Amino acid sequence: MLAKANRITSADDYRVIVRRGAKVAGTHTVSYLRARESGTDARFGFIVSKKVGGAVRRNLVRRRLKAACSEALCDDVAGVDIVVRALPSAAAADWAALRSEVFAAVANRRARERASASSLAAPAKGE
Numbered sequence: 701m702l703a704k705a706n707r708i709t710s711a712d713d714y715r716v717i718v719r720r721g722a723k724v725a726g727t728h729t730v731s732y733l734r735a736r737e738s739g740t741d742a743r744f745g746f747i748v749s750k751k752v753g754g755a756v757r758r759n760l761v762r763r764r765l766k767a768a769c770s771e772a773l774c775d776d777v778a779g780v781d782i783v784v785r786a787l788p789s790a791a792a793a794d795w796a797a798l799r800s801e802v803f804a805a806v807a808n809r810r811a812r813e814r815a816s817a818s819s820l821a822a823p824a825k826g827e
Contacts, residue, residue, distance in 0.1 A: 741778060
């Protein structure tokens with residue numbers, strides 16, 4: 701289970717992250733990532749609509765996504781808000797597929813951070 705410090709609970713936070721965050725699309729999920737202050741805990745939120753299935757199926761998908769995000773926290777993720785929206789195909793997806801999509805979204809974020817850091821560190825032309 702995710703600790704309270706690692707959960708997004710405010711509807712306003714969800715709205716901002718989904719509207720302004722970077723979008724990473726997968727086969728079964730769409731992840732929205734938004735950077736936070738460095739040194740802060742990573743926070744996760746989940747959107748699993750009725751299109752995914754009945755209550756039992758939706759809760760199964762949500763629990764799998766939570767477990768994957770909990771594993772991602774062990775991988776030293778910090779300073780980011782991530783909202784994972786499950787697509788209808790997530791109902792038939794197995795644990796490994798959902799886990800790999802969450803880890804791909806986190807890896808995508810790290811790649812973007814490295815790219816922006818290297819562009820900032822590169823000297824300007826004429827120097």
